[in-house]
Each structure stands twice: as C-alpha cells, then as structure tokens.
Amino acid sequence: MNIIDSSSELLIGTFEKAMPYEWSVGIYGSRFFQEIRQNRRFIGIRCPKCGRVYAPPRRLCGPCFEELSELVPLSDTGILVAYTIVNYPFQDPNTGKQRPIPYTYGYIKLDGADSIFSHIINELNPSRIKVGMRVKAIFKDENDMEGNIQDIKYFEPVD
Amino acid sequence: MEHIAIVGLAQTKFERRKRDKTYYDLVYEVAKAALEDSGLTLSDVDNVVTVSNDFLDGRTISSMAVGEAAGGSDKNISTVEGDGSFGALYGAMRVLSGFRASLIVVHSKGSEGNMRYVTNAMFDPIYHRPLGIESIAASALQANAYMQKYGLSEEDFALISVKNHGNALHNPYAHLPMTITVDEVMRSQKLADPLKLLDCSPISDGAAAIIIADKSTALKSAKKPVWIKGIGHCCEDYFLGDRDLASSKALYAAALKAYEMAHITDPLKEIDVAEVYDAFSYMEPLWLEGLGLCPSGRGVELTRRGFTAMDGDLPVNPSGGVLSAHAILVAGLVRIIECALQLRGEGGDRQVDGARRALAHGVNGPCGQSHCVWILEKD
Amino acid sequence: MAKRVAIVGIGQTHHRSHRPDVNGRELIYEAVTRALEDCELSIRDIDAIVIGNMDHFESINCVDTWSVEGSGAFMKPIMKINTGGTTGTSVAIAAYYHVAAGLFERVLAIGWEKNSESDTTGAIITCSDPVWDRFSYSGAIPSLATEATGYLKRSGATQEDAARVAVRDRTHALNNPYAHLRKPITVQDVMQSPMLAYPIKLLDVCPRSDGACAVVFAAEEAAQKIARKSAWIAAASVRHSLTWFADVDFDGGLLSLQRASREAYMKAGIKSPADDIDVAELYLPYSYAGLKWIEDLGFCPVGKAPEFIWSGATDMGGKIPMNPSGGVISTNCIGATGLLRVAEAALQVMGKAGDRQVPDAVNAMATGFGGCFWSDVIILSSRKPS
Numbered sequence: 014m015n016i017i018d019s020s021s022e023l024l025i026g027t028f029e030k031a032m033p034y035e036w037s038v039g040i041y042g043s044r045f046f047q048e049i050r051q052n053r054r055f056i057g058i059r060c061p062k063c064g065r066v067y068a069p070p071r072r073l074c075g076p077c078f079e080e081l082s083e084l085v086p087l088s089d090t091g092i093l094v095a096y097t098i099v100n101y102p103f104q105d106p107n108t109g110k111q112r113p114i115p116y117t118y119g120y121i122k123l124d125g126a127d128s129i130f131s132h133i134i135n136e137l138n139p140s141r142i143k144v145g146m147r148v149k150a151i152f153k154d155e156n157d158m159e160g161n162i163q164d165i166k167y168f169e170p171v172d
Numbered sequence: 173m174e175h176i177a178i179v180g181l182a183q184t185k186f187e188r189r190k191r192d193k194t195y196y197d198l199v200y201e202v203a204k205a206a207l208e209d210s211g212l213t214l215s216d217v218d219n220v221v222t223v224s225n226d227f228l229d230g231r232t233i234s235s236m237a238v239g240e241a242a243g244g245s246d247k248n249i250s251t252v253e254g255d256g257s258f259g260a261l262y263g264a265m266r267v268l269s270g271f272r273a274s275l276i277v278v279h280s281k282g283s284e285g286n287m288r289y290v291t292n293a294m295f296d297p298i299y300h301r302p303l304g305i306e307s308i309a310a311s312a313l314q315a316n317a318y319m320q321k322y323g324l325s326e327e328d329f330a331l332i333s334v335k336n337h338g339n340a341l342h343n344p345y346a347h348l349p350m351t352i353t354v355d356e357v358m359r360s361q362k363l364a365d366p367l368k369l370l371d372c373s374p375i376s377d378g379a380a381a382i383i384i385a386d387k388s389t390a391l392k393s394a395k396k397p398v399w400i401k402g403i404g405h406c407c408e409d410y411f412l413g414d415r416d417l418a419s420s421k422a423l424y425a426a427a428l429k430a431y432e433m434a435h436i437t438d439p440l441k442e443i444d445v446a447e448v449y450d451a452f453s454y455m456e457p458l459w460l461e462g463l464g465l466c467p468s469g470r471g472v473e474l475t476r477r478g479f480t481a482m483d484g485d486l487p488v489n490p491s492g493g494v495l496s497a498h499a500i501l502v503a504g505l506v507r508i509i510e511c512a513l514q515l516r517g518e519g520g521d522r523q524v525d526g527a528r529r530a531l532a533h534g535v536n537g538p539c540g541q542s543h544c545v546w547i548l549e550k551d
Numbered sequence: 552m553a554k555r556v557a558i559v560g561i562g563q564t565h566h567r568s569h570r571p572d573v574n575g576r577e578l579i580y581e582a583v584t585r586a587l588e589d590c591e592l593s594i595r596d597i598d599a600i601v602i603g604n605m606d607h608f609e610s611i612n613c614v615d616t617w618s619v620e621g622s623g624a625f626m627k628p629i630m631k632i633n634t635g636g637t638t639g640t641s642v643a644i645a646a647y648y649h650v651a652a653g654l655f656e657r658v659l660a661i662g663w664e665k666n667s668e669s670d671t672t673g674a675i676i677t678c679s680d681p682v683w684d685r686f687s688y689s690g691a692i693p694s695l696a697t698e699a700t701g702y703l704k705r706s707g708a709t710q711e712d713a714a715r716v717a718v719r720d721r722t723h724a725l726n727n728p729y730a731h732l733r734k735p736i737t738v739q740d741v742m743q744s745p746m747l748a749y750p751i752k753l754l755d756v757c758p759r760s761d762g763a764c765a766v767v768f769a770a771e772e773a774a775q776k777i778a779r780k781s782a783w784i785a786a787a788s789v790r791h792s793l794t795w796f797a798d799v800d801f802d803g804g805l806l807s808l809q810r811a812s813r814e815a816y817m818k819a820g821i822k823s824p825a826d827d828i829d830v831a832e833l834y835l836p837y838s839y840a841g842l843k844w845i846e847d848l849g850f851c852p853v854g855k856a857p858e859f860i861w862s863g864a865t866d867m868g869g870k871i872p873m874n875p876s877g878g879v880i881s882t883n884c885i886g887a888t889g890l891l892r893v894a895e896a897a898l899q900v901m902g903k904a905g906d907r908q909v910p911d912a913v914n915a916m917a918t919g920f921g922g923c924f925w926s927d928v929i930i931l932s933s934r935k936p937s
C-alpha cells in the first residue's frame with residue numbers, strides 16, 4: 014500500500030481564534046491622549062542633546078540614547094509628507110473583520126515636531142492629495158473619547 | 173575558548189503586572205542599569221542582541237518595539253527568539269567573533285497576553301493544539317511520568333517549593349518570596365494532577381540585561397569580570413510522546429559540552445552554586461539528574477538531605493529560582509545574572525560563601541525540550 | 552579573533568504559491584536534504600542549527616523546538632532568530648557567528664515560510680505598534696508605497712522606471728528553476744496591472760510563496776575538505792536602526808542600508824561597488840526599491856538610478872547584474888527570502904549557478920530588508936579573507 018495513490022486527499026487544518034492582549038500605553042503615551050482629551054491638541058517632547066521634537070512623546074531619543082522630559086505643546090495641524098490609497102481587501106487583526114476600503118493612509122509631520130505621525134486622511138481623490146499639503150486633525154467629541162488613537166477621527170486637508 | 177566575561181548586569185523586580193511600563197521602558201531601564209553597573213558607556217558596546225517572543229508580545233517582529241531602547245540605533249543588532257540564556261549565548265558568540273562587547277537584553281510581560289493561548293501555540297497545530305494542551309498540562313504529564321518511573325511522591329516535589337520560595341525571601345527582585353510548608357503546598361489548589369498551585373511558577377513581568385565583553389574591555393570595566401568558561405546547548409525530540417519525559421538527554425548533552433569546555437570532570441564537587449530552570453517544582457530534581465549531579469531518579473534525595481539548601485554542599489537556586497519569579501524568556505538570563513552576582517560576592521543576603529564556580533541553566537520549548545548550560549568562574 | 556567561514560552547500564525548495572502536499576516540517580526537510588546533498592554531508596556532520604521564520608504566519612510558537620524532525624535538530628544545538636523580513640539574512644549572519652566564534656565547525660542555517668498557511672496581511676499588520684500604528688497600518692505594501700511616493704516626488708523618476716526593475720527581475724527568473732513566478736512580463740503589463748496602493752501595482756510587488764532554504768556554513772579547515780570552491784564571508788553588517796515607522800525619513804535614502812553597506816564595504820575592502828562587486832542579490836520587495844536603494848548602496852549616483860537601469864547595466868551581461876535568481880519580486884517566502892539572497896550569491900561565487908551564472912563572479916553581495924526599514928548586508932567572495 015502506497016502513501017500516495019488515487020485515493021489520497023490533502024486535508025487542511027484551520028485555526029480562527031481571537032488572541033486577547035492588554036498593552037500598557039506607558040506614561041509618555043498616556044500623557045499624549047490626556048492632552049487630546051483635555052486640550053484638543055497634540056504634545057511632543059524635545060531631546061536636550063540634538064533638539065529633535067518627537068510626537069507622540071517617547072521616553073528616549075534613540076540616536077542620542079538620552080532620556081527625555083521636556084514636553085512641547087503643539088497644535089492640531091501639520092503637513093502631509095507621504096501617503097497612499099489602500100485599495101485591496103484585508104482582514105483587520107484588531108477587529109477580525111475586513112477593514113473598509115479604499116482609505117487613504119498618510120504620514121503627517123505635525124507643526125513643531127520632527128518625527129512623523131501616521132493616521133487616516135479623509136480624502137480619497139488622488140488629484141486632491143499632494144505631498145506637502147496642510148492637514149488638520151479632527152477629534153471625536155470629548156464624551157466619546159476612549160484614550161486611544163481613534164480619539165483622532167482622521168486628518169483633513171486644510172484649504 | 174578565548175577569554176570573555178560578563179561585565180555588567182541588571183534585572184527588574186519581577187511582579188504580576190507592571191501597568192505603567194511598556195516593553196520599551198523595561199528594556200531601556202535594564203540596558204541603562206547594566207551599562208552603569210559595568211562602568212562602560214554605550215560607545216564601548218558595539219553590538220546588541222535583543223530577546224523577545226512574538227506570541228508573548230502580541231506583535232509580529234516583537235524586536236521592533238525595543239531596538240532603540242536597547243541602544244541599538246546605529247549598531248549591529250540581532251534578535252534571538254527563545255530563552256534569554258540562548259540570546260546571551262549568541263551575544264557571547266559575537267564577542268568571540270571579534271566584537272568588543274555585546275549588550276543582551278530580554279523582556280516579557282506575561283500580564284499582557286493570555287498564557288494559555290501563548291503556550292498552547294507551542295504544540296503541534298494539527299495533532300495537539302485542538303486538545304487544549306498548554307504548558308501546565310504538559311508539565312503535569314512530565315511530572316507524572318517522572319513520578320511513575322522512580323516512585324516519587326508529590327511531597328518529594330513540595331520540598332523544592334518550600335526551599336525555593338523560602339530562598340526568595342532574601343532576593344529583593346523576586347516575585348513570590350514566601351514562607352510555606354509541605355502541608356500548604358499539598359493543600360494548594362490542584363491545577364493539573366499532580367501539579368498544584370504551589371508547584372507552579374507564577375507568570376511575571378520583567379526584564380534583564382547583561383554585557384559580555386572581550387578580555388581587554390573586561391579589564392577596563394568597573395566590576396570584577398565573571399569569566400565564561402563553558403556553554404553548551406542541545407535540543408531533543410519535539411512530540412512529547414516521542415520522548416522519555418522522565419529523563420533529559422538533551423540537558424545531559426548540553427551539560428557535558430559545557431563541562432568539557434570548562435575542564436570540569438566532577439561537577440558535583442567542582443560547582444559551588446547552581447541556578448536551574450525550575451518552572452515547576454518537579455523540574456529541579458529532574459534537571460539536577462540531567463546535569464549529571466546525581467544518578468537518575470535520585471534528584472529529590474539531594475533536596476531531602478539538604479545537599480541543595482543554602483547551607484548545603486551545593487546550594488541550588490539561592491535566588492528562589494523560577495518558582496519565585498518567572499518572566500518568560502527573562503528567567504534564563506536571570507539564572508546567569510544570579511550566578512554572576514554570587515561570583516562577584518554581590519549576593520547580599522542570598523550570598524553563598526566562597527562561591528568560585530557557578531552553573532546557570534535555561535530552557536526552551538515544552539517540558540524542557542531544549543537546554544542551555546553555562547559555567548561561570550570568578551576572577 | 553574571528554575564524555574564517557565559508558558557505559559550502561546550499562539547498563532550496565521549488566517555491567510555489569501553495570504546497571498542500573507538505574506540512575512545515577516536511578517543507579524544511581526538503582531544503583535541508585538538498586543542502587546536505589549539495590555538499591555531500593550527512594546531518595550527523597552538522598554541529599549546530601539556526602532557524603528563522605515569521606511566527607504569526609504559521610502561528611507556531613517556539614519554531615526551533617517544533618522543527619526538529621524537519622530541521623535535523625534532534626540532539627543538536629539549535630536556536631531561532633527572528634527579525635521580520637530580514638530574518639533570512641539575520642539567520643545567515645547568526646550561522647556565520649556560530650562558526651566564526653570557533654565554537655562549531657559546520658552549521659546549518661534554515662529559513663522557511665508557508666505563506667499559504669497564513670493571512671499574510673493580517674499577520675504583517677501586527678508588526679506595527681498596537682497603540683499607535685496598528686489602527687491605520689495596512690501591511691507592507693502601503694508602507695512601501697509611502698516610501699515610493701516620497702521618492703517619485705523627489706527624484707522625478709516615473710512609474711515606468713520602476714516597472715523596468717520588475718521586468719528585469721521577472722526575466723531573470725526564467726533562468727531559475729526554483730523561482731516561484733516564471734512568466735515573463737513587459738513594462739506595459741506592469742503599468743496595466745491593478746493598483747494596490749498608489750503607486751504600487753500588482754506586478755510591482757513580490758508574491759507570497761511557500762518555500763524553504765538551507766545553507767551550510769563551515770570553518771576554514773572543514774570548508775577546504777568539503778567544497779572545491781567555497782563562498783567566503785568577507786563582511787556581514789546589520790543596521791536595524793528604527794523602532795517606529797514614524798522615524799523614516801521620506802525625504803532621505805534608506806538610512807539602514809546606507810549605514811550597513813558602508814560598514815560592509817569597509818570590512819570587505821570594497822572601494823567602488825559597481826566595479827568591485829560582480830553580482831548582487833538584493834532584497835527588493837517591490838520595484839521602486841530597485842531604483843532608490845541602488846543609489847543608497849552606491850552603485851550609481853543619487854538621481855541616476857533610472858538611467859542606470861534602462862542602460863542594461865543591471866541585466867545579465869551588464870556591468871553589475873542584479874538578482875540573476877529573479878529576486879524577491881519572483882519569489883517571496885519571507886523567512887527564507889533573505890537566506891535565498893545569501894544562497895544565490897554563494898552559488899554565483901561557487902560557480903554553481905547553472906543557467907543564471909554570472910561568468911567569473913568573484914565578489915557577490917546579498918542584502919536583507921524588513922521590519923522597520925531595516926537592512927542587512929553580506930559580502931561573499933571566492934577569495935579567502937586575509
């Protein structure tokens with residue numbers, strides 16, 4: 014009797030289970046979300062050695078390996094430095110369901126910061142999106158805020 | 173093997189949940205502390221090895237979270253996914269290959285994921301995972317096999333829990349320092365026969381780091397170097413049913429390699445203190461047998477006779493062991509750190525007097541499938 | 552001091568989109584046996600094993616201990632290396648250090664992935680930070696697309712320029728019996744393929760493959776007994792510089808590749824890459840990388856990549872053939888992909904690359920890419936390092 018013969022079938026084992034996690038946001042990240050809820054604006058943090066301002070604030074400046082503490086209030090606007098319009102379907106691991114497409118995924122340099130912030134841009138027409146254009150954050154109502162990245166609904170082009 | 177040494181070390185306090193710290197925070201804190209401990213600066217360190225696990229962190233490429241926090245911004249850096257003792261071995265290899273100093277950092281936060289799912293994922297997805305097996309159930313199978321083969325009892329194992337939790341009273345980093353009795357162990361909640369709550373390690377949050385350096389860098393560090401004399405690692409079969417769970421041939425092979433490199437011919441006499449990976453009470457005697465420190469089946473006698481107690485001939489797990497603090501992946505590196513502390517004479521209230529040569533041990537995979545053994549020596 | 556190390560044997564599977572006939576261990580076994588046959592060794596001759604893949608693709612925790620039957624790790628030392636897309640090259644580098652340290656004589660490096668078993672996009676999304684990035688991040692393609700939009704604006708390069716890179720790699724794959732995609736394409740085909748995430752179209756980007764690769768590294772004395780001509784490791788450099796996608800400088804080059812390659816060139820004595828290197832197996836997951844990153848590597852001046860590509864300099868028979876194997880655009884089994892670059896570069900230097908051989912190749916380069924715009928660079932040579 015041979016392993017491979019006309020009656021051979023190839024079976025597939027499936028696994029579809031949610032794996033739950035609870036990640037600590039940490040002191041620096043938590044402050045960022047607090048500022049959004051209280052003052053509807055962003056904050057960054059400055060490195061005393063190289064002067065770079067990071068938003069959202071983080072504990073270290075990687076290249077300087079220096080611990081940071083000087084918070085810098087920023088506004089709610091910035092410049093779009095890169096973007097793409099995502100156009101293929103995929104399952105969002107956060108929800109287990111397909112993420113609605115198309116959507117515009119962008120990298121924004123917040124005014125006053127040197128690092129880049131990623132989020133959704135509320136514009137789907139590629140002729141109306143340009144690298145270098147000004148964008149503004151649109152936040153949720155304070156009562157609906159949950160202390161996560163979705164407290165920012167999206168960024169919108171500013172005419 | 174060329175002369176390489178541990179010159180810096182640091183560990184966090186191990187506890188149930190570090191709510192306010194991210195992985196990045198923990199890694200930075202121990203990296204910074206290890207550098208301070210060594211008296212070296214980040215520019216003396218020319219390569220970094222991080223150790224993490226994607227399932228534990230809930231993040232594919234878990235190393236991405238901690239690269240810059242480990243000082244890896246503009247350095248050669250890599251990541252081992254496995255126990256910290258294996259990561260440290262890779263760091264040692266890199267120093268032997270010409271780097272001046274390797275910084276090895278390990279982190280885990282068991283509190284952020286579901287350990288049942290995470291350890292269930294180690295088992296074969298087709299044949300075993302759907303049965304719900306995870307590390308406690310699997311270890312219970314091993315404990316049973318071990319008891320059956322040699323006629324051991326749950327009370328035999330309880331003695332190890334009593335010893336180790338008691339030792340932890342002198343370890344400020346330990347998660348569960350406790351004064352308990354055999355009776356209390358026997359009455360603790362049964363999780364998976366024969367394992368009861370007090371036979372099992374907790375799951376802790378924490379991180380640890382060491383710096384391994386070549387001879388010239390070691391000689392300029394602030395502390396007395398702890399020389400690495402031998403390292404061996406080895407892995408056996410995967411399916412639990414293919415293995416003789418009551419013995420550990422892979423550990424024996426790893427230990428022999430480490431002993432050979434360190435020129436040890438009589439480990440029981442030549443080793444002064446040992447830190448072994450006792451994730452469960454029964455594991456300590458089982459690993460002592462695998463290390464060739466006593467004949468098969470006689471591991472528990474070493475405990476009964478007080479041979480492995482703090483005032484015995486070969487104290488085992490003066491830190492309290494993994495039973496007292498278990499940040500997954502980190503615990504293997506902590507065994508190395510605790511041995512280094514002993515050899516430096518920095519063991520505080522848990523110091524074993526006159527310790528000159530120590531053995532540290534880490535484990536990968538279910539029921540100790542893969543082992544890494546280190547022999548360290550005082551200057 | 553580091554011992555001299557050479558690659559003496561390589562093996563790989565015939566990469567396909569789907570291998571339902573094997574489970575992961577069996578797939579690994581195919582590559583391992585081929586590597587051992589290639590250098591006429593048995594598994595008993597192997598002293599240690601290093602393995603890598605991306606966990607969440609097959610959802611297997613502790614792959615090193617799981618792999619034993621397939622990887623040959625029974626009663627052997629084994630460890631797992633995991634650095635995302637750079638895993639394959641990181642595994643090669645780890646195997647190199649196992650031998651260079653003087654601890655092992657013959658070490659087996661294994662990279663593998665069964666992409667068909669996973670929801671690749673979902674798994675890659677989980678590489679992003681769960682608090683900050685995961686909400687908007689949609690996988691590798693869009694993050695590469697953001698790099699591409701920056702490059703197009705800055706350089707004036709066109710989508711057709713990038714398409715020419717894809718056409719080159721896919722044409723080269725016709726000479727490689729192991730490659731996954733082996734149908735030729737034209738620039739027009741690329742331009743007409745569906746837009747996935749502007750400006751990346753379907754034919755600009757790599758496929759998902761099931762495949763495995765195994766490479767045997769040996770210490771000097773052992774290497775001389777095993778292989779008639781070995782591929783010596785002249786340099787290995789890594790820069791996994793960034794922790795946050797937010798730190799990528801879209802106005803600049805690929806920082807990690809610039810730094811890693813500079814260090815590797817110095818270690819290997821390479822003064823002018825386009826002249827001193829005979830063949831390059833570059834980890835280019837998408838076509839635009841074939842423009843931007845060859846400037847970062849110093850193969851041509853900044854802004855001159857399109858010209859360099861269209862001139863045929865990187866085609867077979869050109870000044871510096873790139874990706875004779877077909878590269879990542881023709882085959883992408885992620886955990887193996889970086890190792891395949893090293894394996895293919897080794898085959899070139901060893902003179903065993905068959906129809907895809909670059910004649911008289913002495914120095915070859917292999918690169919790895921992945922994670923947060925990380926890079927690994929390895930230089931191999933038929934000349935023993937001094």
